[in-house]
Amino acid sequence: MPNAETRWDLPAPLLTEFVQVDADTTIAVRRHGNPDGPRLVMSHGNGLAVDLYYPFWSLLTDDFDVVVYDLRNHGWNPQTSQERHNVPTLVDDHERVMEAIDERFGVKPKVGVYHSIAALIPLLSPTMGSAYSALVMFDPPLRKPNVSDEQFDAASMRTASMARRRTARFRSLEEYAEFLPIVPAFRQMVPGAHELMSRTTLREREDGDGYELRCPPEYEAQIIDYARIFCLAVDFEAMQCPLKVIGADPTLPYSYLPTLDLSDVAIVHYDFLPDATHFLPLEKPEECVAAMREFLSHLPVD
Numbered sequence: 001m002p003n004a005e006t007r008w009d010l011p012a013p014l015l016t017e018f019v020q021v022d023a024d025t026t027i028a029v030r031r032h033g034n035p036d037g038p039r040l041v042m043s044h045g046n047g048l049a050v051d052l053y054y055p056f057w058s059l060l061t062d063d064f065d066v067v068v069y070d071l072r073n074h075g076w077n078p079q080t081s082q083e084r085h086n087v088p089t090l091v092d093d094h095e096r097v098m099e100a101i102d103e104r105f106g107v108k109p110k111v112g113v114y115h116s117i118a119a120l121i122p123l124l125s126p127t128m129g130s131a132y133s134a135l136v137m138f139d140p141p142l143r144k145p146n147v148s149d150e151q152f153d154a155a156s157m158r159t160a161s162m163a164r165r166r167t168a169r170f171r172s173l174e175e176y177a178e179f180l181p182i183v184p185a186f187r188q189m190v191p192g193a194h195e196l197m198s199r200t201t202l203r204e205r206e207d208g209d210g211y212e213l214r215c216p217p218e219y220e221a222q223i224i225d226y227a228r229i230f231c232l233a234v235d236f237e238a239m240q241c242p243l244k245v246i247g248a249d250p251t252l253p254y255s256y257l258p259t260l261d262l263s264d265v266a267i268v269h270y271d272f273l274p275d276a277t278h279f280l281p282l283e284k285p286e287e288c289v290a291a292m293r294e295f296l297s298h299l300p301v302d
Helices: 050-057 087-105 117-123 149-164 173-182 193-201 217-233 285-296
Strands: 015-022 025-033 039-043 065-069 110-115 134-138 202-204 211-213 243-247 268-272
Touching (some): 050 193, 050 285, 117 217, 134 285, 149 217, 173 193, 193 202, 243 285
Parallel strands (some): 039 065, 243 268
């Protein structure tokens, strides 16, 4: 495990392709790792950035062809319309990105590896998982069977309200990195992740007066508002590829939405990581990778 002085320096991508997903929006798709290995496609949670997950996906680059991309209005991507920042648009972006990966990097089987809101998107895709040889999902935001619609809506509205109140501007990257350990949801991240989060989720303001969140709080909150509607639309029985869900510890207080226990869904390979919160890939990357590798070892993903 890295020590407290760890700095995560991201390697330059082997290739970067810019995918035009609508008239105003491009998404930067980057290729890392071993081009001859099985292909993994990765994206991230709401308000974050896929480069923040480097402590996780760096453990895979020796063996896998790792393709990463940020959701619109996150990470490497420019800020565009708030009106179009919603779950149906993210689903449409996903379809276009999947097509572009095959066109530009060559066709081969893809394993989707997604966290949080990014894990919900392929579950809502009209292709129903047929674009993948398998899907690995870390704590997707779905309603628990024993949580009523009213309870889930209330939790979603609380989460959206907290997102809207997030501080959006900081004087420096260091100020944000020092602030993050105070936030209960981010306290368990691996050493060096707070500094990495500062570099990957903030951008310098155009006027040069400090830094601001790449995904504005109102955009982040809007996704939560939409997600609570679409969480109920997932039909696992219709999915056309093997599914692995690795959840947060369902006995812990939730840090995003109520953690889902899918142990009673026969079609899903379900595990949870003890003592891990919703941000488990950033807290226990080695354990997350081990669980994913064990699942993939039983599948023909090459």
